[in-house]
Amino acid sequence: MAFDFTISPHVEEQRRRIADFVANEVVPVEQQVFREGFTDELRLELQSRAKAAGVFAPQAPASLGGGGFRFDEAAVLLEEAGYSLLGPVALNCAAPDEGNIHLLHMTGTPEQQARYLEPLVSGEVRSCFAMTEPPPGAGSDPSALRTTAHRVDGGWVLNGEKWLITGAQGAAFSIVMARNEGDDVPEGATMFLTPTDNPGFVLGEHLNTIDGTFLGGHLRISLRDCFVPDADVLGEPGSGFAAAQVRLAPARLTHCMRWLGAARRAHDIAVERSVERELFGSRLSDLGMAQSLIAENEIDLAAARAILWQTSWVLAEGSRTSEESSRAKVFVSEAACRVVDRAVQLAGGMGTSEELVLGRIYRDIRSFRIYDGATEVHKMSIAKRAARRAAARIAAREKRA
Amino acid sequence: MAFDFTISPHVEEQRRRIADFVANEVVPVEQQVFREGFTDELRLELQSRAKAAGVFAPQAPASLGGGGFRFDEAAVLLEEAGYSLLGPVALNCAAPDEGNIHLLHMTGTPEQQARYLEPLVSGEVRSCFAMTEPPPGAGSDPSALRTTAHRVDGGWVLNGEKWLITGAQGAAFSIVMARNEGDDVPEGATMFLTPTDNPGFVLGEHLNTIDGTFLGGHLRISLRDCFVPDADVLGEPGSGFAAAQVRLAPARLTHCMRWLGAARRAHDIAVERSVERELFGSRLSDLGMAQSLIAENEIDLAAARAILWQTSWVLAEGSRTSEESSRAKVFVSEAACRVVDRAVQLAGGMGTSEELVLGRIYRDIRSFRIYDGATEVHKMSIAKRAARRAAARIAAREKRA
Amino acid sequence: MAFDFTISPHVEEQRRRIADFVANEVVPVEQQVFREGFTDELRLELQSRAKAAGVFAPQAPASLGGGGFRFDEAAVLLEEAGYSLLGPVALNCAAPDEGNIHLLHMTGTPEQQARYLEPLVSGEVRSCFAMTEPPPGAGSDPSALRTTAHRVDGGWVLNGEKWLITGAQGAAFSIVMARNEGDDVPEGATMFLTPTDNPGFVLGEHLNTIDGTFLGGHLRISLRDCFVPDADVLGEPGSGFAAAQVRLAPARLTHCMRWLGAARRAHDIAVERSVERELFGSRLSDLGMAQSLIAENEIDLAAARAILWQTSWVLAEGSRTSEESSRAKVFVSEAACRVVDRAVQLAGGMGTSEELVLGRIYRDIRSFRIYDGATEVHKMSIAKRAARRAAARIAAREKRA
Amino acid sequence: MAFDFTISPHVEEQRRRIADFVANEVVPVEQQVFREGFTDELRLELQSRAKAAGVFAPQAPASLGGGGFRFDEAAVLLEEAGYSLLGPVALNCAAPDEGNIHLLHMTGTPEQQARYLEPLVSGEVRSCFAMTEPPPGAGSDPSALRTTAHRVDGGWVLNGEKWLITGAQGAAFSIVMARNEGDDVPEGATMFLTPTDNPGFVLGEHLNTIDGTFLGGHLRISLRDCFVPDADVLGEPGSGFAAAQVRLAPARLTHCMRWLGAARRAHDIAVERSVERELFGSRLSDLGMAQSLIAENEIDLAAARAILWQTSWVLAEGSRTSEESSRAKVFVSEAACRVVDRAVQLAGGMGTSEELVLGRIYRDIRSFRIYDGATEVHKMSIAKRAARRAAARIAAREKRA
Secondary structure (H helix, E strand, O other): OOOEOOOOHHHHHHHHHHHHHHHHHHHHHHHHHHHHOOOHHHHHHHHHHHHHHOOOOOOOOHHHOOOOOOHHHHHHHHHHHOOOOOHHHHOOOOOOHHHHHHHHHHHOOHHHHHHHHHHHHOOOOOEEEEOOOOOOOOOOOHHHOOOEEEEEOOEEEEEEEEEEEEOOOOOOEEEEEEEEEOOOOOOOEEEEEEEOOOOOEEEEEEOOEOOOOOOOOEEEEEEEEEEEEHHHEEOOOOOHHHHHHHHHHHHHHHHHHHHHHHHHHHHHHHHHHHHHOEEOOEEHHHOHHHHHHHHHHHHHHHHHHHHHHHHHHHHHOOOOOHHHHHHHHHHHHHHHHHHHHHHHHHHHHHHHEOOOOHHHHHHHHHHHHOOOOOHHHHHHHHHHHHHHHHHHHHHHHHHHO | OOOEOOOOHHHHHHHHHHHHHHHHHHHHHHHHHHHHOOOHHHHHHHHHHHHHOOOOOOOOOHHHOOOOOOHHHHHHHHHHHOOOOOHHHHOOOOOOHHHHHHHHHHHOOHHHHHHHHHHHHHOOOOEEEEOOOOOOOOOOOHHHOOOEEEEEOOEEEEEEEEEEEEOOOOOOEEEEEEEEEOOOOOOOEEEEEEEOOOOOEEEEEEOOEOOOOOOOOEEEEEEEEEEEEHHHEEOOOOEHHHHHHHHHHHHHHHHHHHHHHHHHHHHHHHHHHHHHOEEOOEEHHHOHHHHHHHHHHHHHHHHHHHHHHHHHHHHHOOOOOHHHHHHHHHHHHHHHHHHHHHHHHHHHHHHHEHHHOHHHHHHHHHHHHOOOOOHHHHHHHHHHHHHHHHHHHHHHHHHHO | OOOEOOOOHHHHHHHHHHHHHHHHHHHHHHHHHHHHOOOHHHHHHHHHHHHHOOOOOOOOOHHHOOOOOOHHHHHHHHHHHOOOOOHHHHOOOOOOHHHHHHHHHHHOOHHHHHHHHHHHHHOOOOEEEEOOOOOOOOOOOHHHOOOEEEEEOOEEEEEEEEEEEEOOOOOOEEEEEEEEEOOOOOOOEEEEEEEOOOOOEEEEEEOOEOOOOOOOOEEEEEEEEEEEEHHHEEOOOOOHHHHHHHHHHHHHHHHHHHHHHHHHHHHHHHHHHHHHOEEOOEEHHHOHHHHHHHHHHHHHHHHHHHHHHHHHHHHHOOOOOHHHHHHHHHHHHHHHHHHHHHHHHHHHHHHHEHHHOHHHHHHHHHHHHOOOOOHHHHHHHHHHHHHHHHHHHHHHHHHHO | OOOEOOOOHHHHHHHHHHHHHHHHHHHHHHHHHHHHOOOHHHHHHHHHHHHHOOOOOOOOOHHHOOOOOOHHHHHHHHHHHOOOOOHHHHOOOOOOHHHHHHHHHHHOOHHHHHHHHHHHHHOOOOEEEEOOOOOOOOOOOHHHOOOEEEEEOOEEEEEEEEEEEEOOOOOOEEEEEEEEEOOOOOOOEEEEEEEOOOOOEEEEEEOOEOOOOOOOOEEEEEEEEEEEEHHHEEOOOOOHHHHHHHHHHHHHHHHHHHHHHHHHHHHHHHHHHHHHOEEOOEEHHHOHHHHHHHHHHHHHHHHHHHHHHHHHHHHHOOOOOHHHHHHHHHHHHHHHHHHHHHHHHHHHHHHHEHHHOHHHHHHHHHHHHOOOOOHHHHHHHHHHHHHHHHHHHHHHHHHHO
């Protein structure tokens, strides 16, 4: 019970193993993916090698074949996985599967775990998480959820539109969030499991987004009288918003972990290039303008890692961390985007190209400041808590006086 | 001879004409281009409509069929053209052709103008400008130019590698910058004109860059014993660096004009969306967090326009403007990128998508902070001039004392 | 009727005259003022020399002995006056007198002008402007005004508390803003003129603020049954908020002009020092980290001047400029504070000291981002207008469709 | 050996004790100090109460009457002390004494510790640290040291000029840094102890700096044939630069700790005010513009604390931390200044005043980005290390290939 910032030896060992795996097995296939797109065939190949290398699914329960690492240990390991944009998929710790694994592990019935969780942890299948809706539905404001769930005999019928559903193309099943409707059902929202071959689960078009590497894209999905049997209700009917929190707090931190790795990669590439590049008779890395970009990146990475480790530890210890994770998510997402932007700038013309990987990281990371709570939404929530604390201090002083 | 910030009525009239043309003829084809790519067929169709609408080539000499507008008037008009990413091509005022038109007009012989300039102004052909080289050649530091030009009988032979040559695919000719080599030639660099079907002008692969809309891509080019006859030397041998300045100072300002339009477009889209979007029970545009993004954009756009108009006027008046154009380029490029980034953030999930155009603007604008002088290179040059002025002030004081 | 960014020769001549006056007569007394405080004795001495040098009151009406320059010309001249923190007082173009001169000139009766305006323009007396109130009264939100004005026989009686009233100590008279109360009076607020020796006008304590050079400090004032005769009502009863706008729009721009000069001074000092200072074997000004600070200052100063000149011209032409002046105020105040902060940083240990003037400029300029509309208040108003325009565009499109 | 971010119970208990002491004993005398200045009389009174409260000198060795807390524990405690600008002096953990205590404890002889360290730890006397010199001497670049030390019989004679020596007025002794000169002495610099009543130690004028609360001011000092006997050489002759590092790495972190407390205070004041203030019909704290300032402060404070705790722990564990402490110093100093600036802005007119303490914190904190290594100097050093690591990675890859 005192400060200790030591990475445990077994975590450090696993970190090196992941670093080696990413360097030797994942980085070499990046250019092919950037040119031709990511495929499930390549995913399965990479995951098979990851299993062989003993680095598969570090965050997943050991009982299911995962690494069984604590959440604060995962902060070290998932950063390493994120060092390649393909690393998290290779290690089966990418969004949205990683968050779905956590959620199913925490809330699924034994039958649901056998049917959905086990093949997901093993990489046999992929999944998606259908919560976000096109306006005026639920994006940053979950209470605006418009997809409905009506009670019918033996189950529920879902209707509504989803949007920006990452990984939907090729997913075997989806978790779907819907609002309970009708007299005989609990108020609130419910989460449902459904195979994607359910005839009421209709894949729409791919959204043409800034990023380019997400396996399975970002799709529209229509729920058209989509029947879900009672056995596939995840948790209790009406518990949907609470379950979303179970998923979201850790999920936004694992995003931070992975993107911190990607930002470090961008920085490393740019600094290496600045060491090799001559400009105006100096090494680029010796010019003060370049040094400023390099140093600001080093500082941002260090501060981001410090707040992320601390927050992950708090969560691993079992505390509620809404506020801490909001702060960490804003800081890490903004810092990581700054780092990548500076890396592009430092690398110059080459920095704008995907040959150097930088251009692709630049594209792929942008949405991180928006999803899982946009910066501005977290800031509103952080400010409200700070104002409540200030009001309490004032009240306490007035009481004493 | 006193301040006047009035847009002349004939310029304002043309501005409206361009705005209408972009809205009615260009914007409707954007989604098709984002999905399928830009083609010369579409370019010719758009340019033909632009001619019919009387908005073609506002900056080109009237004697050649252009609009003949002054450079400070072009600041108003090219912003309007840039309101669509396709607008500058539709109006034949896009890079690199627009800069090549200017350069050929200023420095070409009558024969060169007949052969190269006239079909370029009319849109019959496209061109490219081959200066940038892969490391360790000339990027931000022009003095590192490694492509060589050797004198031979009746002309010159060029050898070297070029890189990131925008618009090269499909261009009819290129201007090529090379360093004079040999005893009998003037020191320095020379600009050469060459048709792209010259057997020594070899197109290499497309670089996979962050942006996605540039017609003709960004290519590697190899010059392999590329023969250029004397008649195709642009300006005097050895005058290449001076000629580059003739091209670059206005070219970096026309980039500012066009990208200011694109940034305004991004802002307009995002504000319109924020007006239509409900969040937490308010219009998004009424939430202070959103208002902050909106207002910062309005301020950045206004300040960018002010410094750009002023600098364009100085250049139109015929003064040297290296320092002013460096300041304007840094300010406008940084401000425009901030505006687009805030617009993406304001539009949320939708902002990351190309359906809303924002995602594409976000990708395409990034390199603007790097090409035609990276921010850091301009800052070095600006600081040196400021230090020279300070040293002169000190010397003057010491002389007086 | 076309762009012209030329400073008229007679303005340029006056600008040089002011620059010489500030350098030769004002700068030499700065250290004394920093050590001992500003006094009216020194003010009168400086103003007498300014009259002799032909540089007094450039913005005041020529009919009253001022320079009679247009508002956009004043933008050039007041920047020069602001080059010393004492310059605006020496030239009688400092706040709050400069704004009061404008307001009295626009709205005062002949009698009021003879009694209050004439001695104010000549520098015989100083004045103050009592609008701001301590919470919960009127600060950023004028509608919260709590000082009351009741109609009595032959005049009005004022009661309330004012706060942060700049220049109150030693002022001969004050303009006071109060809310009309009672059945028989027009709704709204009214402006009143009152000598400060009115027994109901009670000076309170000096507020101990960040700045240190304002003549007359920043005081609390109590209005205690303060009687003002009808002849000293400024404008019509009930016209107070409208009159405040008459004062505020130009006043916030003249603040921008003066502080732009102070920011340029800070920058000049720091760059000169960086030219003279050796560090790590180089001139400080040759180190890239320093060049970055220098160049960012140059760019901020140029952009601030561009938007300020443009806005001042619009106002000089007689247009309403609430939105333009809000944008200019935010940009110039934020940019000027950035410039001064970078100058302090560039000058290092010396930069934190008042010997180099930088420390004092750093202290004095801070409040500029708060008074005459805090940055955030202007941003709210700018965003609302942008949202209204966006809503109008949407409505127009829907009407067409 | 695994992450643990728990504050030990005995540290938490002491933190609360300090918080109570600062709130009840220190905060109540702030306004008096702001008005009348800080005196040694008040210091002794406060220190006596701090001893009585059991909160004195938390970082000093327990053997000498200090708290004996580890360095990472001090990070928690000194933040609490810094919650008032007077707190660190009251607890005898302020600069420069705190750093001198550490240095004397690490390098002093038993005699030196008896004579200089013991009365310093007890608060009987104050001290100063004379290293910085006016240009062209040693400021950011220690190698430029110009004060000389010549060997004479029985000791050394020092000559030179020092500048910005904090706390010199009223100090009982000084540590002086000088460059060895002469044939018979080791190369390099040496640290000397000297009572300030040494006739060769001549106090010069107070520098008029931005800050206003430092006890003993910031003075010029002339060393004029200042004799120091051998017994007062601190460490070995020639070991001065090494000894400076012993002092500087922890000293810059204790600055971070104290200023983090001051920044938190500024934030708390501003948020409390925003909760009490009505504006435009809302609580100020409910307006999005204000929420943005509040949340950014919360995030900056949390990230600063995270990186500071981590770095302090590394140092407490005995590792060299030049790079970590450079990163932490830049991040914390820049973040703390941002926090204070936002707090001033949030509090509006009141924020610019010292009544609210904010104005004084704003003034006092500015130099923190300059002393103990300016931001830019640390960034240069951070960038060089990053470039060296990148070069090593490249070399390792080339070796493998």
